[in-house]
Amino acid sequence: MPQLFHRSANSTARISILAVVILATLGLTAVLGGVRSPNFTNQYLTRDQPIQFSHKHHAGDDGIDCRYCHAGVETSATAGIPPTKTCMNCHSVLFNNVGYLAPVRESYSTNTSIQWVKVHRLADYVYFNHSIHVNKGIGCSTCHGQVNQMPLMFQASTLQMQWCLDCHRDPEKNLREKKDIFNMDWKPAPDQAEKGKLLAAQYNVRSVRDLTSCSTCHR
Amino acid sequence: MSRARRHLTRFPLLLAASACSVLFLGGCDHLHQDMATQPKYRPLSPSDFFRDGRSERPLLENTVARGSLANDEFVIPKDSNAFPLEVDQALLERGQERFTAFCTPCHGLQGDGNGMVALRGMKHPPSYHIDRLREAPNGYFYDVITNGFGQMYSYGVQIPPRDRWAIVAYVRALQLSRDAHVSELPAELREKLSQGDSAK
Numbered sequence: 001m002p003q004l005f006h007r008s009a010n011s012t013a014r015i016s017i018l019a020v021v022i023l024a025t026l027g028l029t030a031v032l033g034g035v036r037s038p039n040f041t042n043q044y045l046t047r048d049q050p051i052q053f054s055h056k057h058h059a060g061d062d063g064i065d066c067r068y069c070h071a072g073v074e075t076s077a078t079a080g081i082p083p084t085k086t087c088m089n090c091h092s093v094l095f096n097n098v099g100y101l102a103p104v105r106e107s108y109s110t111n112t113s114i115q116w117v118k119v120h121r122l123a124d125y126v127y128f129n130h131s132i133h134v135n136k137g138i139g140c141s142t143c144h145g146q147v148n149q150m151p152l153m154f155q156a157s158t159l160q161m162q163w164c165l166d167c168h169r170d171p172e173k174n175l176r177e178k179k180d181i182f183n184m185d186w187k188p189a190p191d192q193a194e195k196g197k198l199l200a201a202q203y204n205v206r207s208v209r210d211l212t213s214c215s216t217c218h219r
Numbered sequence: 220m221s222r223a224r225r226h227l228t229r230f231p232l233l234l235a236a237s238a239c240s241v242l243f244l245g246g247c248d249h250l251h252q253d254m255a256t257q258p259k260y261r262p263l264s265p266s267d268f269f270r271d272g273r274s275e276r277p278l279l280e281n282t283v284a285r286g287s288l289a290n291d292e293f294v295i296p297k298d299s300n301a302f303p304l305e306v307d308q309a310l311l312e313r314g315q316e317r318f319t320a321f322c323t324p325c326h327g328l329q330g331d332g333n334g335m336v337a338l339r340g341m342k343h344p345p346s347y348h349i350d351r352l353r354e355a356p357n358g359y360f361y362d363v364i365t366n367g368f369g370q371m372y373s374y375g376v377q378i379p380p381r382d383r384w385a386i387v388a389y390v391r392a393l394q395l396s397r398d399a400h401v402s403e404l405p406a407e408l409r410e411k412l413s414q415g416d417s418a419k
Contacts, residue, residue, distance in 0.1 A: 063324070065319065071377050080262065081263055113273055123254070124257040
């Protein structure tokens with residue numbers, strides 16, 4: 001009886017098995033890498049805003065506190081975007097005739113909103129709350145990066161579930177003292193491990209089990 | 220059945236099946252979208268329903284907020300020197316924090332009117348350490364924060380009443396710090412001062 005397959009078919013079979021395994025791995029890596037890449041998460045992307053508002057100038061150079069504009073951040077779920085009147089506190093006098101602030105003046109005099117383009121956007125099935133993070137020792141820059149150096153706002157973290165969980169599984173490495181919450185240049189001290197433990201006790205931070213329970217963030 | 224006829228009956232079936240699967244896939248996509256962008260307003264999101272495009276509705280005209288009426292707990296007449304809260308360390312610390320966030324951009328850390336924004340071209344505010352403001356009653360400061368004064372816009376929206384009083388207490392402390400007499404200082408501080416030569 002003639003052989004159905006030529007001898008070389010053995011190696012062909014082996015090579016194709018190997019090829020399938022390699023291709024599958026490559027494909028999986030591409031998909032997993034893809035969803036984590038800035039293209040997919042919109043990380044580092046600046047938007048076209050109606051006014052070129054610079055956090056670097058306002059929060060950095062002029063040292064204006066985040067709460068001057070994002071007044072709700074310590075007391076509510078959302079930090080909020082300042083109303084036009086807040087800009088006019090200064091710009092009614094300062095630069096009150098330059099062109100790039102015309103949209104602010106027009107918004108103020110016609111009582112219409114400035115339509116800022118949202119930069120951070122969690123999916124609606126995720127519950128997030130600023131006040132609990134800010135009051136339990138997580139500073140703005142841990143999540144938003146060094147805002148005081150951003151000429152235009154961008155999203156500094158991936159905002160993916162894994163990113164939230166990385167911290168919720170071990171919040172101690174990121175805990176700061178109250179006075180440092182709004183300090184954009186804060187870095188963990190060499191003795192952060194011990195400090196973190198103390199602070200976790202002081203803030204009464206809940207257990208990792210509570211913080212990683214699905215219903216903490218998906219309610 | 221001839222071969223040709225079988226093909227003819229199969230074709231519409233195939234068409235229907237592919238149409239169904241397209242619909243199904245489309246449905247999936249739609250469901251996914253609904254979870255991530257649900258038909259609800261989040262804070263500050265735009266609205267097609269209201270003519271001015273805001274989902275956040277402005278207050279009706281002549282609405283009076285709690286805590287803003289003359290007989291409310293925190294409201295004290297402009298010319299009164301009363302203080303509605305107990306002044307303690309915690310209140311002063313709160314006042315310092317709020318003062319730093321909301322007033323220092325223009326008035327400066329020491330209240331002398333040399334804030335960063337004033338240096339960049341905002342109208343220079345007067346120093347808190349002039350006699351007129353030293354002698355002004357507590358109620359006057361509360362009124363300036365709540366309603367503004369001249370070129371200074373009001374801070375009633377940004378700062379809740381309790382914090383306004385904390386700021387007033389801190390401004391008072393600042394004024395005192397520039398106007399204290401050596402005899403009023405605790406003994407150890409007096410000792411320290413007498414070693415230097417800048418005693419007042």
